[in-house]
Amino acid sequence: MSLLEWLQGGLLISGALMFLVGSIGLVRFPDTFTRIHALTKADNLGLGLIVLGLIPASFSLSITLKLLLIWLLVMLASALSGHLVAWEARAQQVPLRQPGETENPEGTHE
């Protein structure tokens, strides 16, 4: 395996790990706001690492630009949706929680 392939593999695996960490955060974090943090941050970075890992696979200009555009659009969309969820959660006065605190029976995260 060449150096480039090692680099690609490393980028792809660390990207996948970021997604895994983000998913664990989504399940484990105590309230809406920390869950948004886990999801958007990990996804943006994870997707960015995967895009970087995929670019050397082709070295075609059009595919590279398309991949970067996908990353850019997803970042924009996830920042926006994260902001909207937080905005609506504040409007509905969703409570902040510390780790270990029990959720109320209605489950505001739904």
Add this chain to the structure above:
Amino acid sequence: MNEMIDWLLLLGLGAVAITSLMSQSIFRAVVFFILLGLLLSLVWIRLDAPDIALAEAVIGAGITGILLLDTLGQLKKTGKLTTEPSPSRARLGLALLASLTLVGLLIWAVLHQPQPAIALHQQVADALPESGVDHPITAVLLNFRSYDTLLEIGVLVLAVLVGLTLQSKDAPPDSLPGLPNPLLHACLTLLIPAMLLTAAYLLWAGADRPGGAFQAGAMLAAAFILLHLSGTRLSPRRSEFLMKAGLVMGFGVFLAVAVSTLIGGRPFLTYPDGSAGMLILLIELALTLSIGLILLSLFTVAHTPAQLPGKRRQDEQ
């Protein structure tokens, strides 16, 4: 490696479908249904059918997901959301028996597939140079089997017309206030042009790559719905005539092209030699706009409550 991905997809599909069906919370069921659509589009990609994958992602997961979530929000707002008691054991057993029988029949059909008497893909490949486009799927949809596509768009127009008819006249113009969020509107000025550009690209790419009118129309509808949700109205009430003209335009142009060949003494729904590509592009352009507006209308119709049967009877008297 590829086989492992296939098995993972298959297991994921089954798990997500069962979770969606068995979930007590309707919201969770809807979310898992959307997830099912996304996984299904990955399955289509693995089956080398990117056209269907695109349609499934945009229509199956996107538009249907929005409609379901919207219905759920509406039900919650009006307080009609009730959790039904879980069905009785007999009903569950019957449903299980029926679905298992269907699965068994499908497996049997796949295993006892007859050898195709005519090599259809070969015929398509042979006739492709005369079809006016370079992508076999588009050639089949808009040239070789355009009759099916014409009827499909007819069904869509009919569905939206029925929806508009059920709308009550005195309903409030829109029961959905736009979100007064400054960041949303700032991002929309970036996202909407990008979505329109993507729709145009999908339409243009349909000639020689996966893409086409249905995918482009669904993308257009997504842009319209985003605008609608943020408070910009494209609703039929503002310019009812224009909206209705837009709804039937795709079907109308398709039908006009289909009939116009009769004047030259050619059969219904054939293209004159040499101009097939041009006519297909014209039809697809009209179809894209109409499909976008139809899907938007299906979405906005849901916000104006239909008249109750009892009330209507009183009106007639």
